[in-house]
Amino acid sequence: MREDFKNKVDRYVAALKSAGKEDIPAIRTEFANWYHALSDVEKDELQPFWQEIKDRARQKIAEIKEALNELQQLQDVKIVVEGAEYDLHEWITISEYSRIHHLKVSRVQNWISRGVVPRGKVLAIPQLNNMKLIKNEIYAKA
The missing domain is CATH 1.10.10 (Arc Repressor Mutant, subunit A)
Structure with missing residues (x-):
């Protein structure tokens, strides 16, 4: 040129x-x-x-x-636990949930134990030493 x-x-x-x-x-x-x-x-x-x-x-x-x-x-990250498929954008670890929502981990664990967080909103993964995931929603003490 x-x-x-x-x-x-x-x-x-x-x-x-x-x-x-x-x-x-x-x-x-x-x-x-x-x-x-x-x-x-x-x-x-x-x-x-x-x-x-x-x-x-x-x-x-x-x-x-x-x-x-x-x-x-x-973005299409999913996990299958006991035959059910879960979108990992909706489910996070308890420590991540605590960080995002400015709560102590012990408080979130307490809510899970007492049922403030409904049973269907907590996912234990046996293949990962029963690591718990929580659905990323707002939960409040009743």
Whole structure:
């Protein structure tokens, strides 16, 4: 690509990166006007450059899609205990519950023992040494 074309494109990209939202349309219009004023021969000279841009964009889009897919899989975290499936976004450890709700662990354990936290809202996991998870809801002393 000709050096003057490369400089123009570099200035355009730099201007877009540093521009405020309100300035971007004017910058794009100025660049589009410059591009449309080029001869067909000059536009042909730029084709490899545009193809490279498209290829890089497609690669980045593929990477973003892959990352989004991985994030979705992380969000779909479930545990199966005695045949029942539990969404781990709703169930947390007692210590985590205590931290989030600014309570002492002993108070939450006491609530569990006395039934303030209903039995169905506590999950003991035998495979993890009977570690208890609590459904992340607000419980209050009756």
